[in-house]
Amino acid sequence: MTPEMLYALRDPAGVPSHPLVFLVLGVLTFALHIAAVQVMLGAATLTLRGAFSPSLHWRRLAQAMLVTAKIAVSVAIVIGVAPLLFVQVVYDPFWYTSNVLSAWWVIGFIVLLILGYIAMYAFYWKNHDIVADGGRGGIWMVLSIALLLAVGFIVHSLTNQMLFPEHWMAWYAPKDVVNPDGHSLHYWHLPRFLFFIALSAPVTGAWLYGYRRYLQGAKETDAAYLGWLRGLAQNLMLIGGVVSVLIGALWMATLPEKMAWFASSVWLLMAVVALAAVVALPLVLRDRIDRGVWGYAIFGAGAVGLIVVGAAREMLRFVTLLGTHGYNAMDYKINMDWYSTGLFFTTFGVVGGVTLAYLLTVAWQAGQSKGLYTPSATVTRIGQWSVGLLIGWTVLYFAVGFFVWAR
Template sequence: MDSALLYALRDQAGVPSHPVIFLILGVLTFALHIAAVQMMLGASALTLWGALSRNEWRRRLAQSMLQVAKVMVSVAIVVGVAPLLFVQVIYDPFWYTANLLSAWWVIGFIGILLVAYTLMYVFFWRNEQLASRKTSCPGSMVLSLVLMLVVGFIMHVLSQQMLFPEQWLEWYAPGGQLDTSGTGIHAFDPWRFAFFISLSAPVTGALLLAYQRYLRPRSEFDRAYLDWVGVFGYRMINIGGVVSLLIGLVWMLRLPDSHTAFTATPWPYLVVATLLAFVAFANAMRSRIDSAWAYSVLGVGTVALIIVATAREALRWGVIHGVHGYNALDYKINMDWYSTLTFFITFAVLGGSVLAYYLTVAWRSGQSNGQYVASATVDRMGSIAIGILVLWIAHYFVLGFYWWAL
């Protein structure tokens, strides 16, 4: 496709900071998004597996995983917004065209997500004592999981459609007849989608290793159950890791001709090496999973996902820049120091203090037997976090009034 047309679709106002910042943040936040998505999908699947079984340990695990799934949906949504912002800033000609071509699905995405999340809560409300009582309404959880996958599939379609500018016109006006309905799904790659979904198994396996270690100090969780969770976590890492690699291999072998240059770059091989290294590292930790080393598997998994996300970006860059001649890094910069600094300071100071407080409370409450009472220091951390939040909100009003008064 003529790159002049792609450049003409750009936002003429330019971008408020160097595009490389958006590019890097886009990759990092996508890695966080997909990690949360994978934990949510893995935890949902384990919830169903346990809920449909009579085995005491599976049901116990299901009860815990339902809590994980609920939280991970909200984390996936929050850290899904970030890559959404970054991708539409630097790849706007591609992202918006892909969105317009399937506009009904983009809007439907929100409705489907709302229904999926509500159904998860319906299952939760009907099964608050999942470990000890008969499962009620498992269909709600099955449908929730299926709809979550539909939501992910819509995102996949958008990510895929943006990579085929040479076909946009044919999709928009098939045979010369305009189709402005926005109801079509024009491009998808089942192997690419399956690759990201299948990584849920090793990622959730790493989560299980952390879960069994986290609960060890608690007297109501017996050792035999936690050992079983550990063994199961390893099974998910080993089998899931190999299955994901095989699916990834098929994805690479079936890349369309215009994308195959990617296989001549080091990225796909780096991903294979990274995933194998992750599985090897996890297994090397096997004798230490009742110690704090159990958490390191999750840490190494996060690094591995960042490398996978970088390779995914390299594929996109190779197509958009290499094949279609569009360079996202030559975007006109209309430097806005204020918003750039506000972003990073908000992230570091507000995000840092609130997260530190939440994580401390979550960590300590999970580690204590009986009712948790926060210490004076933790209380103070909470007050500081709220204080910073109030200041942050107030600063927008002060700024607004300042500009209004000028």
């Protein structure tokens, strides 16, 4: 596949803002997506581990993690859409070819995701009070985790097939016979996939520190449970962190030849340093994690660590496609559209910011207060603003559509 052929596959309309904007947003939203995926997998696994345990602590944790896992699936899906949009804008020749080559799996992805989410709900419906009754129907949770992992594996395969234009023809027409059925996934790299999955352990450990701090804020009286949680969180971060780095080393040792440069790059070094710093943070903070926002800061630091890992992952793609295949994502034709760029950032910052601030504040304060919770006048006003902004956004959306259509 020559660079000219790759460039010919680009959208002739160009992109509506500088390509760097899409690359940066792609990294940031990928980090958020993978963080939600990792919390989802970690919480689901802890639910399965704890629900059937004779230990009251484990069962209590399972009850809480089941709720976390349910919400994390929806967050992972919603935030997964964002990197999907950005990757298909600047890497469209690669992303679409990879998708078309495995079209069945692209559609199957949605079916498996729906089934995986239903299976998690089936477990939830069967378990109203895990603390009192213990778990029931664990097979549903096993099925859910397996299906969600299958979904991640499909995305992993699509993301990697796009990096091998030299194989596309052989995948499309094996032995020169065209086979357009899209039934196969053609490429995967297990150590890379497992690296992102293994990171679920330290990320969930960081999440547990936040959960524990939240309970402390709500005046939790069971000190033994809080102590137990701390030990578990620490083990998940330390042991999980070491296992992830070992799997990451296996990924580096088995990189395809054209990507081997990455194993000795500064990008990889930065990612390893960032991960090590996050894992060491609770050891440095010690008892400060019980004060102020420090208990939450560990997950915040984890999110920053994932942004660094996401940036390194993006450099691996950018440099491979530029160096080996002559495709420069940064020289995409720009057809500057200030309206859509402005609308995007306003939606993200103002509409999203105010609405999320309201929902999170209400959920937060309700969880921290005892008895009936009544939001303050300020919080209620933020809620009214969110509704107003959403109505305004919807009116603007249709108004511009009608204006353009009527012209």
